Amino acid sequence: MISELGEFGLISRFRRPIKTDSSVIKGSGDDCAVIKFDRKGYLLFTCDMITQGVDFLPGDDPYLIGKKAVNISISDIAACGGKPRYCLIALGLPKKAALTYIDRLAKGFFEACGKYKINIAGGDVSSADKLTIDVSMLGVVKKKDLVLRGGAKPGDIIFVTGSLGGSIRGKHLKFGPRLKEAQFLAENFKPTAMIDISDGLTQDLGHIMEESRAGAVIYEELIPLSAQARNLSEALYMGEDFELLFTLSPQEAKRLALKRLSVYKPIGQIMNKGYGLKIIERSGKEKPVKPRGFRHF
């Protein structure tokens, strides 16, 4: 059974035999696939499937579900430093869905795409027992603006946007993807690594650590808790914040700090791989942390 492997065991089982040609700059293992495009830029290609009962509940507003489905993929494109341009929406719809329900769902798709000038280029509709939505999205990124998970170096400063935790109590359906903030960073700073926090802070920091072959230290007192978060654990281990987690060299971090933009908050530093992941508690005590967060299996 899948539970023996866990979600990431499962993913690596799928990833192992995959071979790609030289036009694939980065395949599976980042927020988007990165594909050669033209002299100046790359294509970004990503998809996210959400299902009733896992990512939203039967009683949730379909307008918000539609927006979420699109915004998740926008967040992935943003985390690579790119601009979303085109999407396809594959929809598995229960036969007894009401037309008013479908219209509100569509309104969510249209508004989220319209806000960021994303072309809905097509889609697919089929019947399903439970509402299932897979949005696949194409974006573009200038070569010089591309940010992946694998470039963080010991000494780099770790930042997050916004605040973390308690997303399950509302924000997961209402977040705005950090597209503007990510583009500002990609164009004006040189983030060494970036990811959107979909699985939870420690798990997504773990992805940066793994791809960058590095360790990390974070400071409890620096972690910005959202108003919905009940405690630190929710900020560390709960998913769907959809904030950006990124790293800057000390020089770039200083330059960002001088801008006094409250949305970007330093929370720690990249360390050597052997250090692992540790949190410095308010008392000053250093505590090892195992990266974990939301897992499907």
Next chain:
Amino acid sequence: MISELGEFGLISRFRRPIKTDSSVIKGSGDDCAVIKFDRKGYLLFTCDMITQGVDFLPGDDPYLIGKKAVNISISDIAACGGKPRYCLIALGLPKKAALTYIDRLAKGFFEACGKYKINIAGGDVSSADKLTIDVSMLGVVKKKDLVLRGGAKPGDIIFVTGSLGGSIRGKHLKFGPRLKEAQFLAENFKPTAMIDISDGLTQDLGHIMEESRAGAVIYEELIPLSAQARNLSEALYMGEDFELLFTLSPQEAKRLALKRLSVYKPIGQIMNKGYGLKIIERSGKEKPVKPRGFRHF
């Protein structure tokens, strides 16, 4: 409820408010979305979602299910005259799926992609009650080779590849997409319209008629029945043949006929819009036909 609208009512309800910018050569309403790429070519972008209980059954071989999921999207790219290049696989997996099941599913993905040199650029895995697979695929097509549904003209000859009907009794899981045949046509002839038969001959011919604003006549005695088809109705109205349906000007049709390639078979002719769709029975009787086939709702 959706059933009041039907599948195509539902799709047009979704399509109506969609606006796209000038980089979208063709949005929803064809086998693929067509997007500006470079001086010589376009990007083709398509997705297809399949779900247990609708597109395959619990007892079906997961290896064949994996192949089918990929081959459906290849068939869409082929129908536009293009070459498939990249795909993402979004997977909704039941938590209690066995590892051997997942491995065979993955083997199906890898083999189908490997055969046509398609890069699996990434994907998404989440938990779901029933196995759900959405493959989104990117292809490329030379501008001069692009074939859409909308270019058929009265007098054009209608062709199909292979044979039709009874796909439900096996072929729907084992078909090979007609990529080679479609590329041969796109490169050497000038098909005025092309589509893959996923919904059934009359329904997909109806799509060509609608997009081309034309009518059509087909001849019963010319329709190639597959060995699995029990009767003509199955060839006319049953889905998932995944054969090509295309039209050629009379001159090009003659040129193709001279090649004596048995895979391409003429079955009728494009007529004026007012003619509608008719079938000439073996007796010579002309019978009006309503385009219909597989519908999800």
